[in-house]
Each structure stands twice: as C-alpha cells, then as structure tokens.
Amino acid sequence: xxxxxxxxxxxxxxxxxxxxxxxxxxxxxxxxxxxxxxxxxxxxxxxxxxxxxxxxxxxxxxxxxxxxxxxxxxxxxxxxxxxxxxxx
Amino acid sequence: xxxxxxxxxxxxxxxxxxxxxxxxxxxxxxxxxxxxxxxxxxxxxxxxxxxxxxxxxxxxxxxxxxxxxxxxxxxxxxxxxxxxxxxxxxxxxxxxxxxxxxxxxxxxxxxxxxxxxxxxxxxxxxxxxxxxxxxxxxxxxxxxxxxxxxxxxxxxxxxxxxxxxxxxxxxxxxxxxxxxxxxxxxxxxxxxxxxxxxxxxxxxxxxxxxxxxxxxxxxxxxxxxxxxxxxxxxxxxxxxxxxxxxxxxxxxxxxxxxxxxxxxxxxxxxxxxxxxxxxxxxxxxxxxxxxxxxxxxxxxxxxxxxxxxxxxxxxxxxxxxxxxxxxxxxxxxxxxxxxxxxxxxxxxxxxxxxxxxxxxxxxxxxxxxxxxxxxxxxxxxxxxxxxxxxxxxxxxxxxxxxxxxxxxxxxxxxxxxxxxxxxxxxxxxxxxxxxxxxxxxxxxxxxxxxxxxxxxxxxxxxxxxxxxxxxxxxxxxxxxxxxxxxxxxxxxxxxxxxxxxxxxxxxxxxxxxxxxxxxxxxxxxxxxxxxxxxxxxxxxxxxxxxxxxxxxxxxxx
Numbered sequence: 127x128x129x130x131x132x133x134x135x136x137x138x139x140x141x142x143x144x145x146x147x148x149x150x151x152x153x154x155x156x157x158x159x160x161x162x163x164x165x166x167x168x169x170x171x172x173x174x175x176x177x178x179x180x181x182x183x184x185x186x187x188x189x190x191x192x193x194x195x196x197x198x199x200x201x202x203x204x205x206x207x208x209x210x211x212x213x214x
Numbered sequence: 215x216x217x218x219x220x221x222x223x224x225x226x227x228x229x230x231x232x233x234x235x236x237x238x239x240x241x242x243x244x245x246x247x248x249x250x251x252x253x254x255x256x257x258x259x260x261x262x263x264x265x266x267x268x269x270x271x272x273x274x275x276x277x278x279x280x281x282x283x284x285x286x287x288x289x290x291x292x293x294x295x296x297x298x299x300x301x302x303x304x305x306x307x308x309x310x311x312x313x314x315x316x317x318x319x320x321x322x323x324x325x326x327x328x329x330x331x332x333x334x335x336x337x338x339x340x341x342x343x344x345x346x347x348x349x350x351x352x353x354x355x356x357x358x359x360x361x362x363x364x365x366x367x368x369x370x371x372x373x374x375x376x377x378x379x380x381x382x383x384x385x386x387x388x389x390x391x392x393x394x395x396x397x398x399x400x401x402x403x404x405x406x407x408x409x410x411x412x413x414x415x416x417x418x419x420x421x422x423x424x425x426x427x428x429x430x431x432x433x434x435x436x437x438x439x440x441x442x443x444x445x446x447x448x449x450x451x452x453x454x455x456x457x458x459x460x461x462x463x464x465x466x467x468x469x470x471x472x473x474x475x476x477x478x479x480x481x482x483x484x485x486x487x488x489x490x491x492x493x494x495x496x497x498x499x500x501x502x503x504x505x506x507x508x509x510x511x512x513x514x515x516x517x518x519x520x521x522x523x524x525x526x527x528x529x530x531x532x533x534x535x536x537x538x539x540x541x542x543x544x545x546x547x548x549x550x551x552x553x554x555x556x557x558x559x560x561x562x563x564x565x566x567x568x569x570x571x572x573x574x575x576x577x578x579x580x581x582x583x584x585x586x587x588x589x590x591x592x593x594x595x596x597x598x599x600x601x602x603x604x605x606x607x608x609x610x611x612x613x614x615x616x617x618x619x620x621x622x623x624x625x626x627x628x629x630x631x632x633x634x635x636x637x638x639x640x641x642x643x644x645x646x647x648x649x650x651x652x653x654x655x656x657x658x659x660x661x662x663x664x665x666x667x668x669x670x671x672x673x674x675x676x677x678x679x680x681x682x683x684x685x686x687x688x689x690x691x692x693x694x695x696x697x698x699x700x701x702x703x704x705x706x707x708x709x710x711x712x713x714x715x716x717x718x719x720x721x722x723x724x725x726x727x728x729x730x731x732x733x734x735x736x737x738x739x740x741x742x743x744x745x746x747x748x749x750x751x752x753x754x755x756x757x758x759x760x761x762x763x764x765x766x767x768x769x770x771x
C-alpha cells in the first residue's frame with residue numbers, strides 16, 4: 127500500500143525530473159566551465175600566473191587532485207602541464 | 215453543427231490512430247524491441263544520456279514540440295472552411311506525424327542516439343547533410359521572423375496582455391533563481407509561479423498598455439517587433455537556467471491548463487461551428503486549397519521540427535525502445551489535439567458567419583487573433599469567465615509559446631553562425647555576441663523585408679515556413695525509409711508520406727512563386743527561389759538515395 131506521502135514524494139520526483147531533464151546537459155556544461163575557471167585560479171601560480179590568494183588556494187590543491195587530470199585533458203593538454211605535478 | 219461533435223470525432227480518430235495504427239507500426243514495421251539496450255543505458259552519463267520515466271519524457275517531448283505553430287497554422291487554414299483543416303490535422307496526425315515522430319526516435323535510438331542531421335550525413339550522404347543545415351537555418355529564420363510579427367500583433371490587439379506577457383518574464387526569472395539556488399522546492403515554486411502569472415493575467419486588462427502610433431518614426435507594430443527581438447537576443451545569451459528553463463516549465467504547465475480549459479469549455483458550453491464546412495466564398499487573393507493547405511498547417515499535421523527534438527534530446531533518454539511509441543506517437547497526438555483546439559476556437563468562437571467572415575478577410579488574416587478572440591468567447595460561454603480575462607489568458611499563452619520558440623530559435627541560429635564561423639575561419643563570428651547580432655539582423659531583415667516598414671505583412675511567409683518545415687520532415691522520413699529498406703521491411707508507410715510531402719511542397723512553392731511574381735514582390739520571390747532550390751536538392755537526394763537502397767541487397771541487421 128502506498129501512502130499519500132509516498133505518492134506526493136513520487137509526484138514531486140517526477141516534477142523535478144520534468145523540470146531538469148531538458149536542460150541537464152546545458153547546465154552541466156555551464157557548471158564545468160565555472161569549475162574550469164576555478165581550477166585555473168587554484169593552479170595559476172604553478173603556471174607562472176601570479177595569484178594574490180595563492181596562500182589560500184594552495185590548501186585546496188590536494189582536494190582537487192582527483193579532478194586535475196580531467197581538467198588538463200579537457201584543456202587540450204595531454205600531459206600534466208606542471209613539471210613537479212605529475213598525474214599521468 | 216455542434217463543436218462537440220468535431221471534438222469527439224477528432225480526438226476519437228487520433229485515439230484510434232494511437233491504439234491501432236501506432237501499435238501496428240511499432241510492432242510490425244519498426245519492430246520495437248523491449249530488450250534492446252537503448253543509448254540511455256548504453257552510454258548513461260547522468261548528463262545527456264539518462265534513462266527517463268516515459269511519462270516525464272513524453273511531458274517534455276510534447277511541450278517542446280507544441281508551441282504557437284500548431285495554433286497559427288490551423289487558425290489560418292480554416293479560411294478554406296473547417297473540414298479541410300480538420301481532416302488534414304486528424305489524418306496527418308495519424309498517418310504522418312505519429313509515424314514520423316516515433317520513427318525519428320527509433321532511427322536515432324538504433325544509431326547511438328545521433329541527431330537527424332548526423333543521420334542524414336551517415337545514412338544518406340554528405341551532400342544531404344549540407345542541404346539539411348541550410349533547411350534548418352531557413353526554418354529557424356522564418357519561425358523567428360514570423361513569431362516576432364505575430365506577438366507584436368497580439369500585443370496591439372490586446373493591450374491588456376502587455377503587462378502579463380512581459381511580467382511572465384519577471385516571474386520566470388524569479389522562479390529560475392529560486393530553483394537554481396534551491397531556496398524553496400519545485401512544488402511550492404510551481405504553485406507560486408502559476409499563481410503569480412494568473413494574477414498578472416487577471417490584473418492585465420485593468421492596466422492596458424498601448425504604444426503611441428509613432429515612436430521615432432516607427433509604427434507601434436515595428437517598435438514591438440524591435441523590442442521583442444532585443445529581448446530574444448538578450449534571453450538567448452543568458453545561461454539557460456536563468457530564463458529559458460523556468461519559462462519552458464511555466465509554458466508546459468500553461469499548455470496543459472490551456473488545453474483542459476478550452477476542451478472543458480467546449481464540452482460545457484457546446485458552441486456551434488459558424489464557419490462553413492467548405493468555404494466556397496473565399497476572399498479574393500486566397501491561394502487554392504490544394505496544395506497550400508498542406509504547407510499552411512505543418513505543425514499539428516506533420517512537422518520536421520519534431521524530428522529534431524526526437525533525435526536531439528528525447529532519444530538519449532529513452533528508457534526502453536518500446537517507449538518510442540508512447541513518447542513519439544502520443545506526443546504527436548498531443549500536438550494534434552492542440553491543433554484541433556485551434557480549429558474549434560477559430561471556427562466555433564464567433565457568434566455568426568458574418569462575424570467570422572469579418573475576421574477572415576484575406577489569406578493570412580485570422581491566425582492567432584482569431585484563436586484568441588474565438589477561444590475567449592468559448593471560454594466565456596463555457597466557463598463563465600470574463601471575456602477580457604479569457605482573451606488575455608489565451609494571448610499570454612500564445613505569446614509565451616511564440617516567445618520561448620523565438621529565444622530558443624535565436625540560440626540555435628547563433629550556434630549555426632558560430633559553426634559557420636569555424637568552418638570558414640571567421641574568428642569574430644565564433645563569438646556569441648556577434649553571432650547573435652547576425653541572427654537577429656537576418657530575422658529583422660525578413661520580418662521587415664516581407665512586411666514593409668511596419669512589419670505587418672510578416673504572415674505572408676507563413677506558408678514558406680510550412681514548406682521548409684515539411685522539407686525537414688521529408689529528410690527525416692527519408693532516413694527512416696532507407697533504414698527500413700536496408701532491413702528488408704515494408705517501406706510504404708513512410709515512403710508514401712514522404713512522396714506526398716515532397717509533391718505538395720514543390721507544388722506549393724511553384725504556386726507561390728507565381729503569385730509573388732504577379733504581386734511583384736521580389737523579396738519573397740527570392741526567398742521562395744531559395745526554398746525551391748533546397749526542395750529540389752532534397753528531392754534529388756531522396757531519389758538517388760532510395761535508388762541505391764532498393765538496389766542493394768538487404769543487410770542482415
């Protein structure tokens with residue numbers, strides 16, 4: 127037996143799918159663009175671009191390591207652009 | 215005659231089409247297989263490829279294909295009487311649109327969810343792909359120009375709708391922020407958004423807005439057109455979540471509300487069809503029914519645009535191949551139902567034949583205005599609504615549909631310009647802003663070039679839009695037919711519509727060419743010639759590709 131609350135949840139799930147499905151791709155692309163910019167900011171110092179917030183972004187680097195490889199391949203660089211920062 | 219009969223016959227026919235004919239096509243011709251691994255599962259990535267519940271998928275497939283076009287076309291075509299438009303919409307939906315839309319889904323699903331454009335290149339040939347790009351560009355160009363003109367006309371005819379039409383944009387912007395930033399949930403947002411929109415519709419007639427006759431030497435019509443394009447240009451450059459997504463969502467809700475209201479009002483009020491069954495007394499200058507009917511009503515009977523939606527996004531989300539029947543065919547039935555509502559509003563919404571004739575004074579007259587006025591009377595009689603509010607409601611509905619098509623259309627046109635920029639190494643053209651400006655300029659050129667300085671005659675290009683839309687449908691049908699031939703299956707169910715469309719399209723283009731020549735309208739004559747060349751290229755491609763396909767032995771697939 128499904129309760130009215132379950133029904134309501136199901137309906138709102140379907141509604142959310144209806145709202146999101148047509149634009150999932152476009153929004154994911156936009157999010158990725160934002161993220162790419164963020165990656166550039168975080169890793170800018172290593173590529174010789176001065177970054178006044180380097181002290182803070184340095185802390186973030188280990189957290190972004192996993193995404194680093196995806197990012198540099200997406201930017202058209204087959205190998206890691208940083209000499210001391212190998213990922214592949 | 216009672217409009218209820220028309221409604222029941224039409225809906226009954228389309229329902230029979232869905233339950234009988236589409237079942238036959240799905241099981242015997244396309245042989246949809248519930249065990250086939252669809253691209254949504256094969257390449258599932260959570261972004262483009264996502265297996266989606268078929269009702270949800272139907273919902274946005276239907277709302278993406280249904281817009282102002284299935285209203286405008288039938289509302290113009292009833293000038294020949296209600297019967298021809300009615301028959302073409304009902305039979306077109308059953309034998310053309312449904313087969314085409316579900317076929318486009320099938321073709322795409324069987325080819326790694328590629329779009330019809332890519333499929334034409336692959337299945338038919340590289341040349342066909344080029345023709346396809348040109349046809350798409352022409353369709354977008356015309357639809358944007360026409361809709362700009364149509365909305366301007368609606369806003370002038372119903373000054374009460376100006377506040378809600380533009381206010382809807384503000385509502386959409388707020389909704390977009392609320393959802394994107396997850397401030398409140400979708401359910402509450404929907405209720406608030408719809409409530410806000412309907413209060414605007416209620417308030418609108420109390421604060422009518424009219425533009426002065428002349429602003430800097432421009433007529434009111436021309437000023438509205440310029441403003442609409444300025445809006446569409448800005449809207450097409452914004453991120454989709456900000457405006458397009460919430461607008462589409464509101465439109466989807468509106469579409470269902472509008473359809474339920476209109477059909478409910480017909481059932482409750484039982485309006486009489488005052489327009490003649492076949493109009494033997496058409497106004498002077500009306501082109502002949504054959505072939506023009508078949509290009510005046512494109513969306514609502516068969517439309518190439520559906521193939522783009524089906525193969526572009528829906529095919530990547532199809533959970534099971536057998537869902538193609540529900541999503542594609544039933545999506546076409548939904549659009550047919552909208553076209554049927556437009557026919558009823560434009561023929562049964564007037565008090566007498568004389569009133570109807572006063573609206574349909576020339577070919578291209580009537581259109582959305584007749585739909586709004588007629589529909590408002592039906593709503594007023596059936597639901598007891600105030601006529602002014604009802605007219606505003608329908609105007610807002612139509613204007614929102616057309617507006618969303620315009621900003622999506624401009625966005626797509628911009629992509630085409632950007633792509634051309636890349637192909638021809640014009641760096642400036644690959645940037646969004648210049649490409650958008652080029653798109654807007656080309657549309658304005660068409661809107662004013664076809665309609666004179668006040669842009670009033672833009673609807674003259676409506677049949678040309680229908681023609682290009684049919685060419686697009688023809689190319690999709692060609693892809694499906696060739697796939698069927700290659701599999702050694704009966705091709706007649708897609709080949710017959712294809713031949714019919716091409717013959718009618720070529721015939722209509724020649725008739726219009728003659729009439730533009732006689733009117734010495736060189737601009738439209740040139741445009742007609744461009745479309746004619748495209749049509750001939752499509753026909754030649756079809757013949758050559760089919761010849762090759764029939765000669766080759768069937769492939770074991």
